[in-house]
Structure formats: C-alpha cells, structure tokens
Amino acid sequence: MAKFSKKSKGDSPAISTASLPDIIFMLLFFFMVSTTMKEVEYKVTIKLPEASEAKKIENKSLVSYIYVGPPNKSWTAQYGTKPVIQLNDQIAKLENIQQWVEEERGQRDEVDVPKMTYSLKIDEEVDMGIVTDLKQELRFAQALKINYSSKRITQK
Amino acid sequence: MARRKTPEVNAGSMADIAFLLLIFFLVTTTMDVDSGIMRKLPPPPQGPIEDIKLNKRNVFVILINKDNQVAISGQLSDVGDIRERVVEFFTNPTNNPDLSEQIPVLDKKDNELSKDNPDLDKIQIYDNIIEQLGTFVNITKGVVSLQNDRGTAYGKYLEVQNEIVGAINDLRDDLAKQTWGKEFKDLNEEQQDIVTTIYPFAISEAEPRSLAN
Structure with a gap:
C-alpha cells in the first residue's frame, strides 16, 4: 500500500496509449480478412429476388458474375432503358458471352475450370426472354454450373 | 523497464495510421454474402434434338405465362401450392395412376445390369441403398417440367424455381432424418449419394417458346 500511494503522489502518468494501435490493428485485420472488394462498378440497377432455398456460394475465386438489369441513371442516355447484360465493367451483347467465358476460363487454373460457377445477378423485374437467351449462350459456351443469385430469406 | 525512464517515440500517432487504414477497409467492405440457387444447365444439344419419350404421368408440368400466372398440370394455381404438389407427385403415396x-x-x-456397359458407380449406389435402407425403396421416374414465356418476370420464375428446389430439399431432408437422424447437408458422401439417387433434381426446362395463355 505504501508503495502504491507513494507513486500516485508524484506526477500522475498519462494512461499509456501504446496498446491502442494493437486494438485498432486487430480491428483492421478483421476487416481486411472479411473484406470482399466490390467486384465491379455496377452500370445496371439490380434488385435481387428473394428465395428461401438460396445457399451461400463457396469458393468465391471460382465465381464469375453476369449482371442483367436496366441501365443506371447515368447510362440510360447511352444504353436506353431496356435491360442489358453487364460483363465485368462493360455493357455487353449476347454475342460477347462465349468469348467472355473463354477469357474467364483463361484467368483460372486449368484444373479449376470445371468447378467454375457463373453467378447470374438479375433484376427481378427483367423479362425471361433475355435470361433465356443468356442461358442458351452459356450452354453453348459449356458454362453449365450457374447460380441464380438471390437474397436468402428465412422460411415463412 | 526502460520504458519508464527514457521517453519513447510517441506511439500515439500509430493509432491514427491504423485508423486511417481501418476506415479505408470499412468503407470498401461490402459484407453481403453471395447466396443463390445452384442449378445445372443441360449441355448444348448435339445433332438433331430428339424428343425423349416420357410417360405423361411422369411429367409434372408447371407453366408461367407472361402475366406471371402459374398453372400446375394445366390448372391455374397459386405459387404456394407448388411445394406440396411436387412432393406429392414425387412420392405418390397413394399410388395414384396420374x-x-x-x-x-x-x-x-x-435394369442397369442388363445394359451393354453398365455404370458401376450407379450399381454401387443401388447396392448401398439396398444395404442401408432395404429392398422396399422406390425411386421415382417423375420429372418436373418448368415452362415459361419470354415475357415472364424473372422474379416470378425464380420464385417457382425456389419452390421446386425447396420441395426436393424437403424430401431429401425428410429421408435423411428418417434414416440417419441428420439433415441432408450433414450426411457423408456415400449417404448423400443415396439420397440424391432417390430424389434427384429432376427439373427439365423446355426450350423457350411463346405461351398464349
């Protein structure tokens, strides 16, 4: 006790902030690990449908994304208001899909190619016409594993 | 310790640097989990398309028209009914001839053994079924056929898909629980093969065409 009071009597030391960076670093690492950088800039607006049977996609590095929806406000002047297909950063035509699939395959290891999944992020208001055409193109490109991206909801 | 005696380099600014990084990652983070319904597309047709002859009773037709109305076996129905009807169709508990x-x-x-080059993997699975579940197990010949119009909304289409997939998942889970007391996803590979052979994802999607009504 005597020792204690002696110390506190002198100049009271400021609380050490040396461990603060450690705490912040811990948070930082958590976010770094859990972060998925936004893959692309959306040029289309997409409101995903909801589904109770939706499952989490494993192995994100083997997933390629295709977006379908009406163009954003800033792109309506160029592409109109009809739903369009976006591959990577660009609005694409149906004819480009097979080539795009090949490019996506080229970026992966050869052994991983059969495991590749194509995630279709499609706005719920889009007509099935364009979706059917898209699926047809994917079939011809031998891209058969697809995932209808949807929000997971708990069963009613 | 030395810390007490000699004044150290001020570590206070370290926190600021870390904060800056932290905020950067906070802003760029999108925490959304990617989820969706997995499906497999049929491989592209090779040569002329042959119609596979299926007995009418083995096909469960679901139509969605351009006004997003759903018809089950030709009758206008509610999306909510699909799950129940599909389960009934696959299991056919009353041996209904329809x-x-x-x-x-x-x-x-x-049947598999009598083929010219029998699929050994399949036979192995059938043997596993007989061994683990007995000989009274039936496997359905049923296929759900989903047809939609080009004008059907994608949301409605997926809602129907979801119900069909849900029905099959329910069947699988029921079987898994009855036999092993576990959910389907917790079974081992051999058990999963058994369940998927008994209840396959038998969903066929017709080539697109326009439906008048």
Missing part, C-alpha cells in the same frame, strides 16, 4: 411411377430399387439395379 402421379409419377415408382420403380423399386431392385428393378433399377437389374
């Missing part, structure tokens, strides 16, 4: 045919697993095995 619902799917049930093939005993022994017949399935004999």
